[in-house]
Amino acid sequence: MLIKRRSFLQGLAGAACTPLFLEAMSAEAATNNDLIVVVVGLNGGNDGLNTVVPLKQYGLYSQLRSPVGAGDTIAYPKSQLALTAFDSNPAHIPSASTEYAFAPAMAAMRQLYSTGKLAVINGIGLPSAELAPQSHFAGWSDWSTGQINVDGASIPPGWLGAALATLPSGALGPTASVAGAELVTASAASQGLVVGRPADFSLNIPYYFPQFQLGQAFQRMLSAAQPNAVAASARSVTNATLGAVSAMQGYAQLAGDYPTDLSDLGQQLLSIAQMIAGKSGIRGFVAVSYGYDTHSGQNDTHPGLVEDLSVSMQQFYGYLKAKKLSSNVLIVTISDFGRTPSANLSLGTDHGSASTAFVLGDMVTGGVYGDYPSLKTFDSTGNLAVNVDFRNMLSDIIQALGGNAKAVLGTTYPKLGFV
Amino acid sequence: MLEIPKIRLGGWLAGLALSLTIVSPAPAADTPTQRQQIQHLLRRFAYSGSPAMVDQVVALGASAWVDQQLNWTTIDDSKSMLNQPPHKYVNPLNCDFCLPNYYAFEALVYQHNMFTNRQIQAKMELHWLEHFSINTSNLDPPNMYNYDQTVRADALGNFAKLVSDVAVTPAMLQWLNNDGNKAKGPNVNWARELMQLYTTGVFQLNQDGTQVLNNGQPVLNYVGADIKAMAKAMSGYNVIFLQGADPMANYTVTFNPSLQIGGTVSFLGGSHTVPRNSTAIATIVNFLAHQPSTAPFEVTELLKRFVTEKPSKKYVSDIVKVWNANVDAPDQLAKVVKAIIAHPEFNASYQALPKQPIEKIFGALRQLPGKMQASSTKACGEFQDFQQAGQSLEGLTSETGQELFYPPNVFSFFIPGHIETTNTTSAIVGQTDVFSQLLERSPPQSDTCKGTGADVWIDVPTLLANIGSSDGRKVANYLLDALVDGGSPGLRSTVISYLGSVPDNATIQGAVWLILNSPDYAVN
Numbered sequence: 025m026l027i028k029r030r031s032f033l034q035g036l037a038g039a040a041c042t043p044l045f046l047e048a049m050s051a052e053a054a055t056n057n058d059l060i061v062v063v064v065g066l067n068g069g070n071d072g073l074n075t076v077v078p079l080k081q082y083g084l085y086s087q088l089r090s091p092v093g094a095g096d097t098i099a100y101p102k103s104q105l106a107l108t109a110f111d112s113n114p115a116h117i118p119s120a121s122t123e124y125a126f127a128p129a130m131a132a133m134r135q136l137y138s139t140g141k142l143a144v145i146n147g148i149g150l151p152s153a154e155l156a157p158q159s160h161f162a163g164w165s166d167w168s169t170g171q172i173n174v175d176g177a178s179i180p181p182g183w184l185g186a187a188l189a190t191l192p193s194g195a196l197g198p199t200a201s202v203a204g205a206e207l208v209t210a211s212a213a214s215q216g217l218v219v220g221r222p223a224d225f226s227l228n229i230p231y232y233f234p235q236f237q238l239g240q241a242f243q244r245m246l247s248a249a250q251p252n253a254v255a256a257s258a259r260s261v262t263n264a265t266l267g268a269v270s271a272m273q274g275y276a277q278l279a280g281d282y283p284t285d286l287s288d289l290g291q292q293l294l295s296i297a298q299m300i301a302g303k304s305g306i307r308g309f310v311a312v313s314y315g316y317d318t319h320s321g322q323n324d325t326h327p328g329l330v331e332d333l334s335v336s337m338q339q340f341y342g343y344l345k346a347k348k349l350s351s352n353v354l355i356v357t358i359s360d361f362g363r364t365p366s367a368n369l370s371l372g373t374d375h376g377s378a379s380t381a382f383v384l385g386d387m388v389t390g391g392v393y394g395d396y397p398s399l400k401t402f403d404s405t406g407n408l409a410v411n412v413d414f415r416n417m418l419s420d421i422i423q424a425l426g427g428n429a430k431a432v433l434g435t436t437y438p439k440l441g442f443v
Numbered sequence: 444m445l446e447i448p449k450i451r452l453g454g455w456l457a458g459l460a461l462s463l464t465i466v467s468p469a470p471a472a473d474t475p476t477q478r479q480q481i482q483h484l485l486r487r488f489a490y491s492g493s494p495a496m497v498d499q500v501v502a503l504g505a506s507a508w509v510d511q512q513l514n515w516t517t518i519d520d521s522k523s524m525l526n527q528p529p530h531k532y533v534n535p536l537n538c539d540f541c542l543p544n545y546y547a548f549e550a551l552v553y554q555h556n557m558f559t560n561r562q563i564q565a566k567m568e569l570h571w572l573e574h575f576s577i578n579t580s581n582l583d584p585p586n587m588y589n590y591d592q593t594v595r596a597d598a599l600g601n602f603a604k605l606v607s608d609v610a611v612t613p614a615m616l617q618w619l620n621n622d623g624n625k626a627k628g629p630n631v632n633w634a635r636e637l638m639q640l641y642t643t644g645v646f647q648l649n650q651d652g653t654q655v656l657n658n659g660q661p662v663l664n665y666v667g668a669d670i671k672a673m674a675k676a677m678s679g680y681n682v683i684f685l686q687g688a689d690p691m692a693n694y695t696v697t698f699n700p701s702l703q704i705g706g707t708v709s710f711l712g713g714s715h716t717v718p719r720n721s722t723a724i725a726t727i728v729n730f731l732a733h734q735p736s737t738a739p740f741e742v743t744e745l746l747k748r749f750v751t752e753k754p755s756k757k758y759v760s761d762i763v764k765v766w767n768a769n770v771d772a773p774d775q776l777a778k779v780v781k782a783i784i785a786h787p788e789f790n791a792s793y794q795a796l797p798k799q800p801i802e803k804i805f806g807a808l809r810q811l812p813g814k815m816q817a818s819s820t821k822a823c824g825e826f827q828d829f830q831q832a833g834q835s836l837e838g839l840t841s842e843t844g845q846e847l848f849y850p851p852n853v854f855s856f857f858i859p860g861h862i863e864t865t866n867t868t869s870a871i872v873g874q875t876d877v878f879s880q881l882l883e884r885s886p887p888q889s890d891t892c893k894g895t896g897a898d899v900w901i902d903v904p905t906l907l908a909n910i911g912s913s914d915g916r917k918v919a920n921y922l923l924d925a926l927v928d929g930g931s932p933g934l935r936s937t938v939i940s941y942l943g944s945v946p947d948n949a950t951i952q953g954a955v956w957l958i959l960n961s962p963d964y965a966v967n
Contacts, residue, residue, distance in 0.1 A: 157663060159645055205867050228876045230883045233956065241940070250933070251966075264868050265872055319630040319631075320623075320632075368630040370620060370628075370629075372630050375635065405667055
């Protein structure tokens with residue numbers, strides 16, 4: 025049987041040499057009021073057109089999404105969109121709204137919109153479609169770094185990691201991903217914490233090992249000079265892991281009253297909620313929902329994905345709100361790119377340009393930002409034209425964090441005004 | 444609200460950057476010995492080897508071993524599986540899309556790659572599986588099994604044949620949505636990824652791997668119109684389910700020319716003749732395989748995975764020449780591998796690459812006496828033993844974030860050149876648990892049905908017998924040689940001190956755990 029690693033950790037702490045973590049204790053600590061940003065990645069390239077439908081262009085929408093010869097459509101019937109319709113003014117109820125509609129499965133998002141704390145940013149993407157190879161790699165790294173990366177060999181740090189690297193944070197560091205290694209939370213110096221579930225972030229060592237001595241030996245090993253850069257990097261990550269184990273076990277006890285029966289995204293957001301509730305000092309998080317690369321049979325999957333997004337965001341925000349933890353939390357969605365205006369005969373959509381992003385939080389001025397792209401005239405690649413440079417949205421968020429948007433993004437942008 | 448007190452143990456992460464400067468780097472390592480060079484070769488182009496295997500390759504000579512490996516059909520592979528044919532376990536008639544069949548399929552692959560004597564082929568199989576990066580979710584296990592067998596068979600063959608063969612497997616047709624694609628309104632997923640991920644890459648490359656620049660800007664290999672034209676020419680394939688006696692042959696691929704637009708097709712700046720039959724994809728793949736960017740794109744990826752994340756321009760161009768000279772040869776990839784290993788930069792890359800998690804786990808089981816339980820029917824019956832062992836391996840790799848057939852996206856587990864992204868805090872947590880489990884399971888326990896049993900483990904009694912001494916320093920020397928080429932001075936002194944003069948078995952196991960979780964062991 026395996027047991028917990030208490031003796032092992034005691035051995036670590038009791039080692040004669042100075043633990044490396046002590047060297048970092050002078051780092052400036054975050055306060056409980058510092059802004060926390062939670063990025064929700066929609067991996068694969070979200071179809072903005074079937075996420076937020078422009079009701080004033082419904083005829084064109086229906087035509088584009090009903091390919092000749094398919095015998096079917098991926099356009100939502102207008103009647104289904106009535107319940108999730110919304111206007112630029114969040115106070116308008118669905119029956120009085122004529123401008124837009126969320127996908128019918130996004131009833132939870134519609135409810136969030138009515139709170140006046142959800143910003144819908146239309147027509148967002150890379151400013152020049154010609155620059156974008158519309159590859160997943162390029163799209164995801166662009167949105168993760170806030171820079172248009174044409175050379176995959178030298179990837180800059182993530183915009184959130186870079187922004188937070190110079191700002192106060194807690195002892196565990198500035199960022200954590202609950203979705204594996206993600207670029208958006210990586211800084212130039214560190215990948216940041218990667219956590220599955222806090223409850224699983226523990227060390228299991230066979231009980232019959234001489235654990236105290238093993239802990240001492242481990243500490244000694246990690247304090248020694250490393251023979252090469254690869255080993256030095258491995259040592260750093262191991263140190264970060266050991267430093268976070270006890271805290272994560274504590275966070276795992278929190279949020280016991282969070283909704284149950286969670287999706288994968290919901291579970292990721294629960295993990296983040298636990299770290300926020302535990303006052304971890306971590307100020308940048310990323311969760312990722314997969315499956316948005318809907319080349320065929322889109323209506324078999326996309327409605328479920330955006331429903332999951334809506335419900336998971338509502339659960340997360342609702343929990344934080346109920347616990348009075350929401351005042352300094354901002355949730356933002358990113359995706360690789362939008363998708364083609366026309367559906368193909370596989371009843372899917374291919375890689376495109378402009379899409380829709382959401383920003384949610386107490387400090388958000390809810391409403392619609394950015395003009396919806398025309399469904400009649402497209403950009404030079406035949407895709408939805410971008411009206412809002414994605415870096416503009418990131419710039420507003422970085423500034424809200426107190427970060428230097430120009431240093432991270434390379435230039436300045438006018439405020440969109442959602443925060 | 445319960446508030447967690449500030450944990451003063453925290454800050455290790457914030458200390459990362461500091462720790463790099465606080466601790467001075469060790470002096471540069473001496474030139475690797477011949478034995479270390481063999482260990483290096485076995486780490487990169489095998490899943491490592493035991494001290495005895497290292498001895499054998501030292502005696503044989505690296506070049507002779509490589510030649511033997513590249514002539515893989517002559518290597519006896521009969522012991523690579525725990526004796527069960529796949530059909531019984533990968534049977535959609537018995538259990539359509541149910542979990543045990545996925546485990547069974549994965550078990551077959553994991554076990555083979557662990558135990559096969561065709562280790563270079565197995566390592567190349569891993570490379571190509573990561574290259575194609577098909578995720579098994581929603582794909583029928585027989586299709587994934589056949590896809591894997593296709594990759595394995597072509598792993599050291601001809602690149603164009605490999606890509607063409609994989610392209611028309613039901614798994615790939617379904618994965619990238621080319622199954623049922625119609626030219627009159629094609630989805631372009633397959634056509635785009637065929638170029639972007641599998642052949643040319645996005646940007647035009649020089650033969651040394653650098654980007655072609657036009658006014659300082661990179662130049663795209665293709666535009667949307669190319670993708671669309673190629674998608675139309677590669678439409679018409681359909682995966683058909685034929686429920687028959689042999690579940691492995693239940694799926695077949697048909698071609699319907701009425702759904703394709705072939706003949707003379709314009710793309711990538713020229714007109715091309717694409718047949719209106721099932722060889723359409725092979726024709727286009729063959730064309731792409733001869734595009735100037737394909738060789739540097741593929742060679743750079745190979746070098747980044749197997750040798751160094753920063754290959755020199757000369758290394759790339761030297762290997763590209765071999766690639767191009769053999770572009771139509773049936774053993775093109777074997778010749779490329781031979782050239783990669785023979786190049787001076789291969790040995791110069793000693794200890795310059797991080798290991799992938801799967802290499803850490805398979806390596807531990809191959810460098811030390813790893814065991815898997817032999818096949819026999821279990822009373823509790825849901826899984827056969829060998830399935831359970833494979834399932835355990837799959838679970839162990841999953842804990843470290845690298846479950847082979849569940850890559851998170853089209854870049855697989857890492858972007859070539861960025862293996863360090865697999866070395867996460869979460870992976871370290873998983874790794875410490877994995878190595879605990881492998882050691883905890885020795886000797887075997889009886890209750891395999893509840894998932895706590897000894898289906899795959901490091902066999903400590905055999906390890907002790909192999910060491911042949913209870914002297915602490917000898918034990919340390921054996922373990923350090925077996926796992927980390929002797930180890931760095933800091934690790935050596937730590938392990939020697941920890942073991943003491945006459946360690947008991949638990950302490951020896953602890954030392955194994957220590958080394959497996961050391962920074963030294965993370966180095967490839």
